[in-house]
Amino acid sequence: MNKNIRHFLRVSDLSYNEIQKLFARSTVLKKQVEKQVFEQVLQNRTLILLFEKHSTRTRLSFEVGMQQLGGNSIVLQMRDTQIDRGETIEDAARVISRMCDIVMLRTFEHSKIEAFAKNSTVPLINGLTNEHHPCQVLSDIFTFQEQRGDILGKTISWIGDINNMCASWIEASNIFGFKLHVSSPPQYKHLLEELNISQSNVEYFADPIEACVQSSLITTDVWTSMGFEQEKQERLKTFERWTVDRRKIDAANKDVVFMHCLPAHRGEEVSADVIDGPQSVVWQEAENRLHFQKALLEHLIKINEA
Ligand code: CP
Numbered sequence: 306m307n308k309n310i311r312h313f314l315r316v317s318d319l320s321y322n323e324i325q326k327l328f329a330r331s332t333v334l335k336k337q338v339e340k341q342v343f344e345q346v347l348q349n350r351t352l353i354l355l356f357e358k359h360s361t362r363t364r365l366s367f368e369v370g371m372q373q374l375g376g377n378s379i380v381l382q383m384r385d386t387q388i389d390r391g392e393t394i395e396d397a398a399r400v401i402s403r404m405c406d407i408v409m410l411r412t413f414e415h416s417k418i419e420a421f422a423k424n425s426t427v428p429l430i431n432g433l434t435n436e437h438h439p440c441q442v443l444s445d446i447f448t449f450q451e452q453r454g455d456i457l458g459k460t461i462s463w464i465g466d467i468n469n470m471c472a473s474w475i476e477a478s479n480i481f482g483f484k485l486h487v488s489s490p491p492q493y494k495h496l497l498e499e500l501n502i503s504q505s506n507v508e509y510f511a512d513p514i515e516a517c518v519q520s521s522l523i524t525t526d527v528w529t530s531m532g533f534e535q536e537k538q539e540r541l542k543t544f545e546r547w548t549v550d551r552r553k554i555d556a557a558n559k560d561v562v563f564m565h566c567l568p569a570h571r572g573e574e575v576s577a578d579v580i581d582g583p584q585s586v587v588w589q590e591a592e593n594r595l596h597f598q599k600a601l602l603e604h605l606i607k608i609n610e611a
């Protein structure tokens with residue numbers, strides 16, 4: 306076991322101060338990309354990306370980020386590895402981590418990423434599990450602060466499924482000190498309780514429009530996450546009133562922004578006029594995955610070598 310390695314499996318694995326430093330560094334790295342200047346701080350470093358689920362943004366942002374930092378990346382689809390033929394995740398972690406400087410894993414159960422982390426000799430980044438999506442939520446908060454300033458004390462509305470993204474927003478609300486209004490169909494309310502929420506800054510709303518009142522940021526995600534495809538038809542009906550549409554935007558603050566981690570389904574969790582409208586910052590949000598994760602890669606490699 307490698308207890309001393311700092312991994313990034315959930316938002317709360319980083320302190321507030323560390324995140325602020327990462328945001329400052331992300332801003333510098335972003336400006337450098339605009340000027341086509343690249344600090345090659347990860348020369349001869351290798352990132353291995355292991356995917357058990359589909360991805361566009363996560364794969365691209367990590368691969369391009371690593372290239373811009375002067376390092377290399379290798380993508381492994383889990384179905385092509387021996388894990389698919391019965392090799393344990395623990396054994397795979399022992400081997401993979403001996404071949405690289407940092408690993409990113411996208412998988413199903415969070416217990417799997419924890420098992421990998423326990424057996425890895427290099428830092429591990431969560432590129433999404435059923436329970437958390439920390440790289441996305443920190444990139445989103447970085448995006449919010451770029452657009453609107455400090456998120457402290459603001460009201461953020463999570464409209465839709467109580468999923469991995471929602472769980473990471475809940476953790477972030479505690480660290481950053483914002484209010485999180487969560488609105489989901491009442492039959493899913495128990496998921497909030499199962500997330501062990503004792504935080505007074507998280508409030509459940511049965512009415513999605515009410516959840517948007519006084520909001521500075523309305524955000525949502527697909528109604529059917531990867532791994533839950535068999536529930537798709539039922540979810541399409543249950544979540545019908547939870548589409549982020551013009552009425553929800555109109556209920557919020559005048560300067561509200563809209564975010565979605567993407568991929569989006571227009572006409573389901575968000576209407577086309579909202580995602581393609583003036584409040585939407587979804588493309589900036591997607592781009593910021595690149596800048597934030599470059600800062601994260603650099604930070605995790607550096608602190609684990611200190
Ligand atoms: N938002 C996000 O993680 O996108 P991908 O599934 O395309 O990586």
Ligand code: NVA
Nearest residue numbers: 468526530531566567
């Ligand atoms: N909640 C979604 C996010 C995709 C980036 C999923 O897990 O499929």
